[in-house]
Structures are given as structure tokens and as C-alpha cells.
Amino acid sequence: MSNTTNALPVMPLRNTVLFPQQVIPLYIGRERSLKLLRELPSGKKTIVVVAQKEGSVENPEISDLFTIGTTASVMKILDMPDGSQSAIVQGGERVKISDYTQSDPYFKAHIESIDEIYDADLETDAMAANIRTNFKELSKVADYITQEHISLLSNIQHPARLVDRAISMMQLSNSEKQDILEETNVDERLKKATVLINREIQRQEIGEKIQTEVQEEISKSQREYFLREQMKAIKKELGEDDQTLEIKELEEKILKVGMPEEALKVANKEIDRLQRIPPSSPEYTVSRTYLDWLVELPWSNETEDRVDVHEALKILDRDHYGLKRVKNRVLEFLAVRKLKLEQSPDAPIKGPILCFQGPPGTGKTSLGKSIADALGREFVRISLGGVRDEAEIRGHRRTYIGALPGRIIQGLKKAKTRNPVFMLDEVDKLGTDFRGDPSSALLEVLDPEQNHSFSDHYLEVTFDLSKVMFIATANWLDPIPGPLRDRMEMIDFPGYIEEEKIQIAKSYLIPKQVSEHALGEDQITFMDTAISELISRYTYEAGVRNLERQIANVCRKVARERAEGNEKQRRITKGSITKILGPPKRHNEIAERMSNPGIVIGLAYTAVGGDILFIEAMKMPGKGNLKLTGKLGDVMKESAQAVFSYIRANAEKLNVDPDFYKKYDMHIHIPAGAVPKDGPSAGITLFTAMISLLTERLVKSNLGMTGEITLRGAVLPIGGIREKVMAANRAGLTTVILPKKNESDLMDLPDKVKKEMNFEFVEEICDVIDLALEPEEPKKAAKAAKTEG
Secondary structure, X not given: OOEOOOOEEEEEEOOOOOOOXXXXXXXXXXXXXXXXXXXXXXXXXXXXXXXXXXXXXXOOXXXXXXXXXXXXXXXXXXXXXXXXXXXXXXXXXXXXXXEEEEOOOOEEEEEXXXXXXXXXXXXXXXXXXXXXXXXXXXHHHOOOOOHHXXXXXXXXXXXXXXXXXXXXXXXOOHHHHHXXXXXXXXXXXXXXHHHHHHHHXXXXXXXXXXXXXXXXXXXXXXXXXXXXXXXXXXXXXXXXXXXXXXXXXXXXXXXXXXXXXXXXXXXXXXXXXXXXOOOOOHHHHHHHHHHXXXXXXXXXXXXXXXXXXXXXXXXXXXXXXXXXXXXXXXXXXXXXXXXXXXXXXXXXXXXXXXXXXXXXXXXXXXXXXXXXXXXXXXXXXXEOOOOOOOHHHHOOOOOOOOOOOXXXXXXXXXXXXXXXXXXXXXXXXXXXXXXXXXXXXXXXXXXOOOHHHEEOOOOOOEEOOOOOEEEEEEOOOOOOOHHHHXXXXXXXXXOOOHHHHHHHHHHHHHHHHHHHOOOOOOOEEEOHHHHHHHHHHOOOOOOOHHHHHHHHHHHHHHHHHHHOOOOOOEEEOHHHHHHHHOOXXXXXXXXXXXXXXXXXXXXXXXXXXXXXXXXXXXXXXXXXXXXXXXXXXXHXXXXXXXXXXXXXXXXXXXXXXXXXXXXXXXXXXXXXXXXXXXXXXXXXXXXXXXXXXXXXXXXXXXXXXXXXXXXXXXXXXXXXXXXXXXXXXXXOOOEEEEEHHHHHHHHHOOHHHHHHOEEEEEOEOOHHHHHHEOOOXXXXXXXXXXXXX
């Protein structure tokens, strides 16, 4: 390896690697390279050509250039019309750039010659011969390799020159060519070149295969296209093209479905429009989909009602226990239907619009299916929970992509009759946002005076919903807007008492779960005491959903025992429930919590039925401040303020220290602090808690109360009496204090509850004191009398 004395100009190349003895044209446009050419001497023009590491770099620095390059003789320079130049150069020898002497206006550097390592032997000759053979194979699959290139290689004998020329003619990446240029060992260079040529052969073969497959696919598609076009032309000549057949089929369906005059007129107009639209147009699909919806709706198809009242009652009793009021309402509808048919078979009768309201698990949704079976009608159910878009009810206009009718029309299409039982589940959980108010859209659906001409935005023709029997379900009436509530006939689903739950479990839940767990009736038996234990100690609900889960839990345990080889019949008793399910989940804590003055049990009405609330009061030294906690609503807070004001105004009458508010602050807390609480019905409960605390008299155990009070001390009626009393009964209370004006509401209670419980009715708040509080202890009474004296 030898150094040159004089520095040589260095020309960077973007996307080219120059090999020794290779002659190539260079297009030169960069100012630095143009200046280099202009300053070359007139005689022998020798430069160093080196490749850039990244061809995208416009103005490379020394670090952007490879260190191994090639000397080149500039054979000819041509001026181009755009001011650039083109030069013909021939590669000389491999060189290494040792150091740069300048970088402006162009690069100059000292170079070192590179000596090749070459030992002529049979292995080297064999690899050279292999290069020639592989290159011939490459010429068969690569279009850019010609016979001229093959002839050129055949005239080169030296292995080093052979591999340089072969690689220079191939379409490889700069990095691959630079790797060959930098390799000084000729044997290693031959090996690397062999790998590159074989890889290029494989790449070209795969590319040719892909190209062939693509061409075949294109040819096949073109052939199929031409055949289809010929078929269309033949069918058109015969009058049997697809569009004509589709339109003819639609016209036949339109005549069969019995559309009213308005819908028929719209359908025929749409058919005429469809005939003028090319089948390839997007509008054709939109129009065709619209006509499909029109012809698939049950415009005139309806099922015949079962008017046998006794048979309908059997079906209702088969599926549900109790619920007499609901069953009577369905039977009344059937009776009227039967009489109408006897008087005039063609007389129209509007379907009732009912709303089943009650806690979860009381059978609201499942009863809808039973009603459909009893009437002999189809059943459709849609869930409205979380629906916030008005278009879910009325549909989208056809101007929108992917438009569809609303859920009402979709449900009728699914039912295939115009008089199904249509259940609107969870109507109290409808939402409202910027997309509209779905509850307002339901006003027309559920109005008997309007729903005979219901208009869906997608159909844009009226549809008669008057024969549909709509049944809505809700856990809570408060979220339902007043106008919507006014259009429905409310039917309450009260919670079940323990005896009703036992009957439901024996008749419905246990047989269902025994069957679902692959058990036989002779393999497991539930005693009444076991069912009662499940109800009272493992569940606390108005319905029977959790009860069914616990029964399923027991059945799973028994099924596992049988799978493990225990074939004995299991008799589920009260004692075995604890062994199977573990410790009870409910404990009677009333006696423990009622051991101090200021603690009262109130009755509440929630979305999941009735419940009891413990109200706790405490006094501490202060100046008459009243603190309320437990996530209370404004109405309940105002009730507490009213009670506090009443006690202050009537302290002497109530046997309370008149100056108590100067000495004490009061704190009222209602546990279950994460649960929001509101309403006026806790008035007498709050009063009792404060009086109990101020007089230090305990509240009677097993006593609950509910009622609103006024600032003057009157007790006003409240709602939800049945649910509240049922909750008191479930909790084991024996006495309930109620407003006098709610006495008539006790008629809805089961007879067993009336017998088990004692009811006290009050009109004035003062009447509550002796009914609710334990008698004053003699010592305290004497002390109080002495203090007053």
C-alpha cells in the first residue's frame, strides 16, 4: 500500500459506485462538482470517485463519504443546455482516502493504493467459472442483462476484474456494491459476489412469478367481464336482464302486501325512479333497499287473537305466580275483544298501552312474553336503556349513508304482523343529548289518538300502530317525562312477601334450575324451611332474581357432588344451607342499633323496591347549629330544618328544654353515605330522632315510620306505602306509623302482612311521640318535674 504525494480532487457520487476499469457517464449538477471539473488541468485529468453513504444528502460532509473509492480518468466533458455538465469517466484502481486537505470549493485528499490479496489456484478458478454460469442464469430472468453483457464477461480472464465487472452491471443497492469494492481478498470477493448473484436470480424469479399471477388474474377478470357483458346483452334482447327481473319481482310483492293508498303511491313512484337508474349507480342500491323495506313490512298481515279467556288465564298462571291486577287487565282486554267480534267482526279495537312499574326481578319483562302467548300474538322486545338518539325511534332520513328505519319499524318487520305485543324495556332509562330526545319521539308512538299514522323518517309514509299492544317497563317513574307518563296506563309490580317467594321458588325457580343443572327431581329436594332460610338470610330484595341465583348456587354444589360419584338424593334443609353456601349474608342488627336514644328506623321507596333507613341523631355542646350528612338531597335537608324549627317553637309543649338550641349543636346522619337520599317522607322520622335525643327516651324496637310534616306539625300523606310496608315486613318490624290519609292504601297489602303487622295512623306530629318512644323512666320524670318546679 503506497501513498500519493499530491492530493487529488474527490468527487462524491450520490447513487453510484464506480469499479476499476468500468466506464460510466456521470451527470454533474452540484456546484461543488462543477467547480471541480472546471479546475481540472488540460492534460491528464485524474480524480478520485467515492460514493456517499446516503444519496439523499445534497451537500455531503467528509463524514458522509465512504473511505474506499476508485481513481478515475475523466475522458470527456460535455456541457448541457441547463448549465450542468456530463462527464465520461473510467475507473482506475481501488484506493483508500487517508486524509482530506480541503473541503472548499471541493474536496481534495491524499490517497493510498490498495493491494489485492490474490492467489491463483483451482478453487479461485472454479468460483470464477461459477460466476460466469450464474450470470448466464441471471440473464434468463433479468431483462436488464443482455447477451452483450455475457459476451463481455466471457472475454475477462482475471477473477478480480471478472467479479468487478459482473457486479457493476447488476442492479444492486449502493451498500451491496460498496461491500464488494471494499473487499481486497479476491476469494472472499468471489464468494460475496456469488451470494449476490444467486439472491438476484431468486428475486427476479419471484418477481416474474408474481407478475405472471397478476397478469393471469387480470386476464381472468377481463374474460369474466366480457362474458357478463355478453350475458347482459343477450338477456336485454330477450327482455330478461337482472334489473327487469328485480323490478318485476318488486312490483309483484307490492301488489301482495296490501299497502294503503299513500304507501302504494310512493312505492310505485320509487319503482319508476328505479327503472331509470343504472344498476351500477350508488343511488340504485339506496332506492332498492328502500323498496325492500316497504314490501317487507306487515301492512295488512295480522295474527288472530285468542279470545278464550279461560285458556289465556291458564297460560298466564302457568308462567307467573300472583300478579292478579296485571292478569285481570289482560283478560279484560280479551273480554272486550271477544264482545266486539261477536257484535261486529270488522270493528276496530285499539291495543292498550301499559307500563309495568316496579323493582327488578318481579317479572315485568317475562310477563310480556307470557301475555303474547296468552293472546296468540308475536312478541317483540327492544331495550331502551341508554338510548339517547331520537333516530333510534324515528329512523334516519334517506339522505344519510347507511340510513335505516327506527327500532319500532324494525321490530314490526321482525314480527311480520301489525298487531304484535311490543315491549319497550327500561323506558325510564332513556337519555337525552344533542342528537335529540327519544322520549319525545315516543309520544306519538304511545298516543292512541296519533299512532294510527306513525311517521318514520326513513319510510316517509305513515304506518298504523293502533293495533299494536305496547308494554313499557320501568323501575322508577320519576325519570319518565310527564307527557310520556300520561300516555300510559300504569300498573304497579309490588315486591313479593316471603310466602309468595316460597311459592314462586317451588313452582318456577327450583324446577328451572334443577333442569338447567342436569339434575332430576328425584335427585334433589328443597324443603320449605331451606327456601325460607335462603330468602331471609341470603337475599334481601323485592323480586326473586337473587333468590334464583342462590338456588342455582345450591344446584351447582349438588351437581358437583354427583359428578364426583355421590349418587345419594340430596334433601336441602335449613341446616344444610349454611354448609353449602357458607355463613348467612344478612343479620338482624335492629336490636343492636336501637340501643341508644336518637336512633329511628325510617321507610324508603327506591328504584329496587322498598327499604329501611336508620336515622341517627347526636347532640354536642354548641350554639344550635344543625349538621346533616349522608348524601341527602335538598328536600330531605329542608324537612330536617322544618323539624328543627318546629321543635324550637314548641319546646315546652314537647317537654324539651326551651334553651336546648343555646346549649347544643345537633348532627343528623343517615348511614349508607354513598347512596343519594331525598324526599319529604322522612319528616316524622327526623322529628322522632330529634325528640328521642333531646328527651333521652329510647325509640321502641321493631318500629318503623314514614310521613311528611308541615311547619305547623301536620302529617301529610306520601306514596309508595305498599313497598315501604313490605320492606318493613322483610326486615322483621312489627309496627309501622303512617299518615292518617294513607290508611286506604293498606287495601293493596297481602292479607298475611296485614295480620302480622300493627299499623298506627297519625294526623299531628305530637301524636307520634307516645306511639314511637318508650315510656319515660320514673327517676328522669321526677327529676324533670322538680327542675320545672
